Amino acid sequence: MQEKKYTLAVFDSDRAMLNACALILKEQDIDIHAFANSGDFEDQLQHSVPSAILLDNSILPHGGLEVLRLLKQHSKLNKIPVIYMTGNGAIGDKALRQGAEYLLIKPFDLIQLIATVLRACETTH
Numbered sequence: 001m002q003e004k005k006y007t008l009a010v011f012d013s014d015r016a017m018l019n020a021c022a023l024i025l026k027e028q029d030i031d032i033h034a035f036a037n038s039g040d041f042e043d044q045l046q047h048s049v050p051s052a053i054l055l056d057n058s059i060l061p062h063g064g065l066e067v068l069r070l071l072k073q074h075s076k077l078n079k080i081p082v083i084y085m086t087g088n089g090a091i092g093d094k095a096l097r098q099g100a101e102y103l104l105i106k107p108f109d110l111i112q113l114i115a116t117v118l119r120a121c122e123t124t125h
Helices: 015-026 041-047 064-073 089-097 110-122
Strands: 006-011 030-035 052-056 082-086 102-105
Touching (some): 006 041, 006 110, 015 030, 015 110, 030 041, 052 064, 082 089, 102 110
Parallel strands (some): 006 030, 006 052, 052 082
16 A cells, blocks of 8 residues: 555544545545544644644634644644634634644635645645
8 A cells, every 4th residue: 555645634523524534635645644632632743743734723622723822832843834724714814823824714615625735735845
């Protein structure tokens, strides 16, 4: 079996979204590591540093903005591009100010998801 070109960590409490991302993005040569909560996210990411992170605003227990803040303060993880997902434009603007490199406003279409994820992954390679 051939190894995927990119690795994406997806943090989303919505299992349906995690499954949809995995199905869609595996066709784009992207290996998905899905997490339904943000508990121990620093340890999880250090074991297998991803090409990019897709982070939902409502991830529990920390919340997306707090996870983003902690990621950007972490010496090993702060260079990983973060794609922030939210349905609230004001929160999305705040996430960009706090260091998220990309923003997906819900609802977004599959083409937008794929293009944004590929762009983010390519910046690390």
